[in-house]
Amino acid sequence: IAGITQAPTSQILAAGRRMTLRCTQDMRHNAMYWYRQDLGLGLRLIHYSNTAGTTGKGEVPDGYSVSRANTDDFPLTLASAVPSQTSVYFCASGRSNTGELFFGEGSRLTVL
Amino acid sequence: GQNIDQPTEMTATEGAIVQINCTYQTSGFNGLFWYQQHAGEAPTFLSYNVLDGLEEKGRFSSFLSRSKGYSYLLLKELQMKDSASYLCAVRDSNYQLIWGAGTKLIIKP
Numbered sequence: 245i246a247g248i249t250q251a252p253t254s255q256i257l258a259a260g261r262r263m264t265l266r267c268t269q270d271m272r273h274n275a276m277y278w279y280r281q282d283l284g285l286g287l288r289l290i291h292y293s294n295t296a297g298t299t300g301k302g303e304v305p306d307g308y309s310v311s312r313a314n315t316d317d318f319p320l321t322l323a324s325a326v327p328s329q330t331s332v333y334f335c336a337s338g339r340s341n342t343g344e345l346f347f348g349e350g351s352r353l354t355v356l
Numbered sequence: 357g358q359n360i361d362q363p364t365e366m367t368a369t370e371g372a373i374v375q376i377n378c379t380y381q382t383s384g385f386n387g388l389f390w391y392q393q394h395a396g397e398a399p400t401f402l403s404y405n406v407l408d409g410l411e412e413k414g415r416f417s418s419f420l421s422r423s424k425g426y427s428y429l430l431l432k433e434l435q436m437k438d439s440a441s442y443l444c445a446v447r448d449s450n451y452q453l454i455w456g457a458g459t460k461l462i463i464k465p
Binding site for chain 2: 285288349
């Protein structure tokens with residue numbers, strides 16, 4: 245059982261380029277989340293999806309978009325990357341009625 | 357605004373006990389969570405409190421006082437593998453998790 249998988253694990257990107265971070269879970273969780281983690285700050289929610297076909301904005305959504313075409317996949321797209329989007333990105337999933345989240349291993353993104 | 361406060365860093369000795377505190381101010385409360393995160397790895401779930409009191413799980417215990425907006429994570433019989441960051445998170449009235457910045461715990465032999 246893979247759990248929750250993110251790709252790529254690391255990427256260096258030129259400013260202005262488009263980038264999609266992939267996230268797939270096989271636990272049939274209805275809720276999925278994208279967070280960014282920066283040194284000295286708590287995890288900050290970018291976007292979330294409570295169920296397939298629906299998405300919502302988190303605390304820091306600007307510059308990011310998501311889609312949830314099915315239960316398993318929740319890709320995060322940076323339309324035009326900027327250096328301030330340099331961060332570690334975590335995808336997570338969970339059941340809506342519990343708070344326990346299962347995290348992917350993270351994607352370290354550097355925008356130059 | 358919403359705020360979760362926890363110490364930035366703590367140091368403890370192998371075999372000892374350490375208490376990591378977390379205070380919170382959030383719009384609503386629907387549970388408090390503790391996660392462990394080893395350097396370079398993903399956070400993993402440790403505990404959940406929604407009612408006042410102590411929840412014990414092996415060497416780890418978590419306490420909650422909703423009236424004080426306060427929780428602590430107690431780690432007993434510390435082992436070197438407990439060196440990690442410990443993240444406190446509160447689920448608010450919208451059922452979203454608000455995260456603290458984490459406490460880096462350093463265990464010394």
